[in-house]
Amino acid sequence: MVNKKVYEQISREIEKINERLKDTKHKVVILSVKGGVGKSFITANLAVALARSNKKVGVFDVDVHGPSIPRALGVVNKSIIRGIDGFLPVKGPLGIKIISIGLMLPGEESAVIWRGPLKAAYMRQVLANVSWGELDYLLLDMPPGTGDEQITIAQLIKGIDGILLVTNPSVLSEKVALKAKEFASKLKLEILGVIENMSHFKCSDGKVYYLFGKGGGRRLSEEVNAPLIASVPIEPYVAETMDSGEPLLIKYPESEASKEIEKIARYIIKRLEG
Template structure:
């Protein structure tokens, strides 16, 4: 049928028809994603204005700590360009299995349900070269297919900044309990991370609080505390932007050693200062979420 004849018969051009179909598909995927996420009680997005502050380390640590407390926890790595969750958890090279009902997350330590774009790439050296709409589409499609099952918490690790991925997650998951914002102690981070706070406020996403990572290094011999990366940006941001400070996490050089061994740091060193700090932070997150729901 020629374009002209089709327009005469159906009243719409093939282009318009294709656009209507694409729009319908997006709506269907959004609906499906919401349905699958409806059995997840609490959804927390971990964001930061700045890369390299340890956001993925913090996301994995919170997820594992909640799992250790007996909660059923899922972890979504939505950093399409630098997915690092599988590596931090020693799950590199694993694949998500797919069946008629959808895609199944990879089983991580302590029963964590882990989803990452990295599990779908043929090799870790393959870069993801996508622009905005494609990235939004990928996250939407992924969430429309994942079979999380019933979960108490879903921790979502977002890529740095306030770009396409954070925006699409916030738009897609309208019932986010809130966001946890990670900063490093430096003044440079403070300026950038404040933008993430403003981003959350602008989008009316509740802010659970701010975590300062890599706050200090404790000398293993004499116990002296050295503030390697500066003084307390986390607390300053909280005062300036009126948000809650959730705590500081020290630097531990053994983190990368564990990652190289294919284990998460908290599995290797459950009695460390880092583990204790994350435990206190996780408790605060749980009680703040309860408080915010009341």
């Protein structure tokens, strides 16, 4: 009887989640199989690039243990509040709507020590009660790996358009490819493309240095049978903007990294909107 009641409650929450998202046109998972590849930097700046293309954008920071989106989008001093119709996302630059556990905690240093079932319950309850309004794009910024959070999101949200796979040249492409392909296949999600972050460093004299190796993104794209959308270079501005909360595309729109991220936005718009 208890199990039946729990199942019925979860089913109601899933229905409510997808009712909440009925005015969201496209949902895209941003995934990295390994940590340390700059996935949240890509997510935050892709959100800005889409918003600059006159798209209504939301970001759900799925990472419970290390939420990075609030700082990356400069909203660490804001909090999610409850309105008449549910939780109201915090608004970031260009009207980007943001939901993150980092906006519900007392401070950035606060730790969340939860196991799988608690994380799943948190995601169900939050998503079932967020008032997103109309969105052209909802970016789902996953924690590294292919574990509980990633599986839960794929099971809760219907109509996910696909996965953007973020990597860097040093990640062993074969192992990443196998994990990414298995994850996408089991959850019936398409890998839309590969983004190689920290691809290279360009010196002031014009010389290009491949600090983490060369060609990893290309090999990964071939192994997962998805295009390499962009190769985002290492730039000194990146750490500065992540710390300050002013996205690269806003503070340094003419940088090479910004232009590569704009390529991702153009690709996604063309791929999903035709």
